[in-house]
Amino acid sequence: MKTLVYSGPEKVEVQERPPAELKEGQVRIKVRYCGICGSDIGIFAGKHPRAKAPLVLGHEFVGTIEEIKGGSSKFKVGDRVAPYPLLSCGECFACRTGIPHVCRSLKLIGIDTDGGIAEYVNCDEDVLFKLDDGLSDRAAAVIEPLAVIIRTMHQADFQMLDTAAVIGAGPIGVLTGIVLKNAGASRIIISDVDRERLKICRDFGFETVNVLDQDLAEYVALQTGGTGVDVVFECSGSAPAAGQMTEICRIGGKICLTGVHKEPHAVNLQDVNFKEQTLVGSRVYTKREFGQAVQYAGRIADDLERVVTHIVDLKNADTVFELIRDPQESTLKVLVDCSVENED
Structure with missing residues (x-):
């Protein structure tokens, strides 16, 4: 074979x-x-x-x-x-x-x-x-990464009509946006540096920010009246994202590490303290969540x-x-x- x-x-x-x-x-x-x-x-x-x-x-x-x-x-x-x-x-x-x-x-x-x-x-x-x-077989082939998103949604305790920012428009980031859309998010902002991937995001109906052209924190502040989003899904594993994710999250909001950071990155822990944010990790999925992905697909x-x-x-x-x-x-x-x- x-x-x-x-x-x-x-x-x-x-x-x-x-x-x-x-x-x-x-x-x-x-x-x-x-x-x-x-x-x-x-x-x-x-x-x-x-x-x-x-x-x-x-x-x-x-x-x-x-x-x-x-x-x-x-x-x-x-x-x-x-x-x-x-x-x-x-x-x-x-x-x-x-x-x-x-x-x-x-x-x-x-x-x-x-x-x-x-x-x-x-x-x-x-x-x-x-x-x-x-x-279809083509849709079924995306079940495994979909299970990753179901896990991160559970870890983030996402609620209907929450606002969300997704950092990173790779497959995991785009799938996160898709699940958020179908779960009733009131606003989905996705950031990246790749123009073609951001175009795909806009085709799905998401707001996009190219961080090479625009400051993500400024955009989120402008669009939320300075409040920030309810939930941040960090899907990039990058140092700039780690440094900015607390800034765009509202007081009392939640940040979920969906992407894996391969090395230590600086995080503004003062924001976590003063804004009483919850920072939570997410790793792969349970067997039950994989089964849920099979159904949800x-x-x-x-x-x-x-x-x-x-x-x-x-x-x-x-x-x-x-x-x-x-x-x-x-x-x-x-x-x-x-x-x-x-x-x-």
Whole structure:
């Protein structure tokens, strides 16, 4: 079978590999699509601390069950499924107290073990969620990042008609805006430096601020009468965002760290004190929230499909990171189409 393998910093290869042996309680999935995540970009750059070459990339995948070995008869051959990709130890404090998604040694398929940018992948039956027949494969391929947004909405305690600012218009930022829109936000302001991504945001009906041209804090103050927004979703992981997020949040408001900050950044903690703001983290999602994303995807399927801007065939997937880097391409969410037909 064809696979996309990370073989070293700045190097990926489409390789032929035999399918892994199917173990008791596992299913073999014929992969339809697998999304490219920011963590995949970090792996490709050689900057992910856990990913080791050679590694089949990909944790945002959906497909159809082709074979089952044992199991509970909950699924059948032909079912379309989305696998929950988190791997928890089951023994640490987080796992013992019911929050295994923040396991001390949390691992993911496609980062710590071979992943889903492949024709086939084996998964334990108990991590699978069945997809509704009416949900397109293209929309279903965005379920995993959608689960990230459901988690961050819960962490932020978002309330209907709240005003919100989203810092960062990457896939996670745009998806945050989509969920906010459908959850009843009264105002959604998204900031970034990428003009094409901000245009996509305007097409969704969001207010946009290009921070290269306009000061975000000044814009928010002007639009809210100096009050600030109810909730800030920091999706960029950047130092300037960390420094400004408390300024644009109102007194008594909430700031949710949706994006991961790879290194320490300065935060105005005096604002947090004097404005009695709540600063909360958010990391991946619970298994229940992943299941909620599977259900919710059907309600916003049209928007999810619009997030996907590019699809690359698996046989050409060794070019996918060059595509993402190309400023002329204006990528947002990129999928790899893994439905390769063996004609040799």
